[in-house]
Amino acid sequence: MNTVFEYTKGMREKEMHYCPGCTHGIAHRLIMEVLEERGALGNTIGVSPVGCSIVAHQYMNVDMLESPHGRAPAVASGIKRVHPESYVFTYQGDGDLASIGTSEIIHAAERGEHFCTFFINNAIYGMTGGQMAPTTLVGQKATTCVEGRTVKQAGFPLRMSEIMSQIDGAVYVERVSLATPAEIRKAKKAISKAFDVQKNKQGFAFVELLSTCPTNWGMSPTDAIVWLKDNMVPYYPVKKFKDVEEV
Amino acid sequence: MxxxxxxxxxxxxxxxxxxxxxxxxxxxxxxxxxxxxxxxxxxxxxxxxxxxxxxxxxxxxxxxxxxxxxxxxxxxxxxxxxxxxxxxxxxxxxxxxxxxxxxxxxxxxxxxxxxxxxxxxxxxxxxxxxxxxxxxxxxxxxxxxxxxxxxxxxxxxxxxxxxxxxxxxxxxxxxxxxxxxLPEPVEPVMGEEIRKKKPWALTGHRNERERHALNSVWLQQDLLEEYIDAYWPKFEKAERELQEWEDFMTEDAEVLYVAYGSTARIAKEAVVALRNEGVKVGLIRPKTLWPFPEKAFENLDGVKDVISVELSKAGQLKRDVRLAVEGRARVSLINRYGGMLLDPAEVVERTKKIMEEVK
Known part of the structure; x- marks a missing residue:
């Protein structure tokens, strides 16, 4: 019998703690598949954030280090100085990257660091139980804005890919969605491109992945996918913001 | 050298x-x-x-x-x-x-x-x-x-x-x-050598070992307690083995200064000045602040006054000194703070005042 599909060696055979319908599992697998396909699992060091994915190292079959909240880009910058020929990536959520860690992500990009950041934007704080994130949409309900986010009280949601694309050192910036199989395939291509940029030492690469949080959105997994498409995509357009010349 | x-x-x-x-x-x-x-x-x-x-x-x-x-x-x-x-x-x-x-x-x-x-x-x-x-x-x-x-x-x-x-x-x-x-240069451990010399380090697993996951979070509190128990003995070892200090004219001292850093140099000058006047003063200079050199205070025979000389209003060093003295002598403080320095003459003068108060 021909093998048509195999579980990636990039994922450890562990039961996940993520909620049903959460897209962290898809994002983890895509990154690990890309690394496996380029034979790089043994030469990669990942940095996990504070948030639901702090224990990503339990699932990803690469050397990994936990970062304090928001500081993953600084941690990765230090790792990359010691192992400049290894693949280094950070995996960060929206509270981590777009709130407490804005300084570190901006300045890692500004330095043109040779690592990649995968930014999981699900518009809410997951691990702490559904508080408003900097990416929470206007009108979206959260435990710190139970009537829905208002501009008057909490301002506007941050569009991180748009911000990152303004920084010269960030040479590849793309926002993808994990809502449909076709978009998941595109997301994998973007992840792969980010690692190419790193390998070719072209600069900093940033991929934002629009993701779901059915538990804290208070929806079924299928409703969450629909909500993502109907609400997040209009505010956070899925597109390539910046690309490098092919080398 | x-x-x-x-x-x-x-x-x-x-x-x-x-x-x-x-x-x-x-x-x-x-x-x-x-x-x-x-x-x-x-x-x-x-x-x-x-x-x-x-x-x-x-x-x-x-x-x-x-x-x-x-x-x-x-x-x-x-x-x-x-x-x-x-x-x-x-x-x-x-x-x-x-x-x-x-x-x-x-x-x-x-x-x-x-x-x-x-x-x-x-x-x-x-x-x-x-x-x-x-x-x-x-x-x-x-x-x-x-x-x-x-x-x-x-x-x-x-x-x-x-x-x-x-x-x-x-x-x-x-x-x-x-x-x-300057101390002699040593060769650093870099690149590929790190994998051999520091097996705990993140280097990429090279498909040769299990992946390393260096973690600080513990989602099960009983495991964190076990982890703390596992590493804590190194701090007990540090307390036994790393304490360092200098004794300066402490042998017959009746008044003992405790001072570290640049302040210890000022205290030393005060010791010499007071010795010239016949006052039996000495200095314990902690070289390690943690672990605090408690061993330096084992023998306080004949010591009447222990004085923490430091650049801190609260007497932060003095607290550790009191713990080490354990009530065997009076513990006092000579200090400046906020960026102001002590000079030897001020230390001498304030020492004499403290000694008078004993009488």
Whole structure:
């Protein structure tokens, strides 16, 4: 019998703690598949954030280090100085990257660091139980804005890919969605491109992945996918913001 | 030992670190330690190392955390409020059991404070700092030569104990110039060699071993308690083996100063001045602030007064002195603060007042 599909060696055979319908599992697998396909699992060091994915190292079959909240880009910058020929990536959520860690992500990009950041934007704080994130949409309900986010009280949601694309050192910036199989395939291509940029030492690469949080959105997994498409995509357009010349 | 040369403290500190095999430095400008990042920005690349001027102390300490986890020999430096910003991750580095050396060139506090020398970080570096159960090993040099020797040794201690080690200097030692003989350069462990020499480090698993997951979070509290129990004996070992101090004319002393850093040099002059007047004074100079040299206080026969001489309003050092004296003598305080210094004449005069009060 021909093998048509195999579980990636990039994922450890562990039961996940993520909620049903959460897209962290898809994002983890895509990154690990890309690394496996380029034979790089043994030469990669990942940095996990504070948030639901702090224990990503339990699932990803690469050397990994936990970062304090928001500081993953600084941690990765230090790792990359010691192992400049290894693949280094950070995996960060929206509270981590777009709130407490804005300084570190901006300045890692500004330095043109040779690592990649995968930014999981699900518009809410997951691990702490559904508080408003900097990416929470206007009108979206959260435990710190139970009537829905208002501009008057909490301002506007941050569009991180748009911000990152303004920084010269960030040479590849793309926002993808994990809502449909076709978009998941595109997301994998973007992840792969980010690692190419790193390998070719072209600069900093940033991929934002629009993701779901059915538990804290208070929806079924299928409703969450629909909500993502109907609400997040209009505010956070899925597109390539910046690309490098092919080398 | 190399020949002596006249060097500014901060530049000598940086040179000693490079000679100790340090190849990674991360820092953020703050007075009075700016010569350290300036020196490293010029020099480290020549040795195949790397320097980053971080966007903040928060970033600097986390760059150090990453580089240490990757197996590099890492130096950080800052000054009091900058060190306060780093404390979250100093706790983190201790929790993941990684070696990092940190130079704190202390200045006046609290808050933004002053840029003049101070010793009001004693609590911050010995009992305070970050959250949770850990200790930072702290050395306190009183000359540039001693600072260089301590920095040189600190990298080995940090790797042996897999723990942050701090060199607690003050603005005086950082800014002044003294003749110094620099320690011999050692070859750093770099690149591929890290995998052999530091098997715990993150190097990529090369499909040869299980992946390393260096973690600080524990989602099961019973496992965290077990983990703390597993690493705690190293702090007990440090208390047994790392205590260092200097005795100066303590043999027949009736009055005993306790002072560290540049203040100890001032206290020493006061000892000599009072000895010339026939007063039996001596000095215990802690070289390690944590572990505190309690062993220095084992024999206090004949001692009536123990006086903590320090640059802190609260008498931060004095608290540890009282704990070590355990009620066997009266413990007093001679201090200045906020960036103001003591001079020997003031110490002599205030000592006499304290002695009169005994009668």
């Amino acid at each position: 190399a020949e002596k040369q006249l060097m500014k403290g901060n530049e000598a500190f940086a040179t000693a670190a490079i000679n100790a095999g340090c190849r990674y430095y991360f820092g953020y400008p703050i007075t009075p330690q700016n010569e350290i990042p300036e020196f490293m920005s010029r020099e480290l690349a020549k040795y195949g190392g790397a320097f980053i001027q971080a966007e903040s102390e928060l970033a600097a300490v986390n760059m150090a955390y990453g580089a240490a986890a990757a197996g590099g020999r890492v130096l950080l430096s800052s000054s009091s409020p900058g060190v306060a910003l780093m404390q979250e991750s100093i706790s983190l580095i201790a929790s993941v059991e990684l070696p990092v050396v940190i130079i704190n060139v202390m200045r006046g506090g609290p808050g933004i404070g002053s840029i003049q020398p101070s010793q009001a970080d004693y609590d911050q570096v010995t009992v305070g700092g970050g959250n949770g159960d850990y200790k930072t090993i702290v050395y306190a040099p009183s000359s540039i030569q001693e600072a260089c020797d301590m920095i040189y040794k600190a990298f080995d201690v940090a790797e042996e104990y897999r723990n942050p080690v701090m060199i607690c200097a003050d603005g005086m030692i950082g800014q002044m110039m003294e003749p110094v003989a």
